[in-house]
Amino acid sequence: MSLLKRLFGGSAAPAVIPSEEYNGYTITPEPISEGGKFRLAAKIEKEIDGEVKMHHLIRADLLESEDIACKEAATKARVVIDQQGDSIFR
Numbered sequence: 001m002s003l004l005k006r007l008f009g010g011s012a013a014p015a016v017i018p019s020e021e022y023n024g025y026t027i028t029p030e031p032i033s034e035g036g037k038f039r040l041a042a043k044i045e046k047e048i049d050g051e052v053k054m055h056h057l058i059r060a061d062l063l064e065s066e067d068i069a070c071k072e073a074a075t076k077a078r079v080v081i082d083q084q085g086d087s088i089f090r
Contacts, residue, residue: 017070027077030056031069037062038069042077044088053089 019028026045031038040059045052057077063069080088 020074022078023081025077025081027074027081029070029073029077031063031066031073032058033066034062037064038066039063040069040073040076042073044077044081046086046089048086048089053086055088 017029017031019026021027024046028043028045030041030043032041033039040061040063042057044055044057047053057073057080059073059076061069061072063072
């Protein structure tokens with residue numbers, strides 16, 4: 001879905017996608033609809049010194065369904081957290 005459609009409304013309401021906690025981080029899958037497929041994307045958040053830090057993970061991967069994109073985004077976010085830790089917020 002294009003940025004303008006997301007800002008000014010598309011034809012359908014976005015699905016509610018649950019977040020998950022992982023090693024002190026909150027992972028929220030945010031697949032991006034593109035041409036009938038879904039780009040793998042997620043938001044990673046963590047509270048550090050009383051401030052919520054956020055990182056947007058967007059990958060080139062295009063997947064066939066929103067459900068698969070959500071599952072893969074959560075998996076990739078966990079890998080990024082394991083590999084980079086808090087440095088993703090710099």
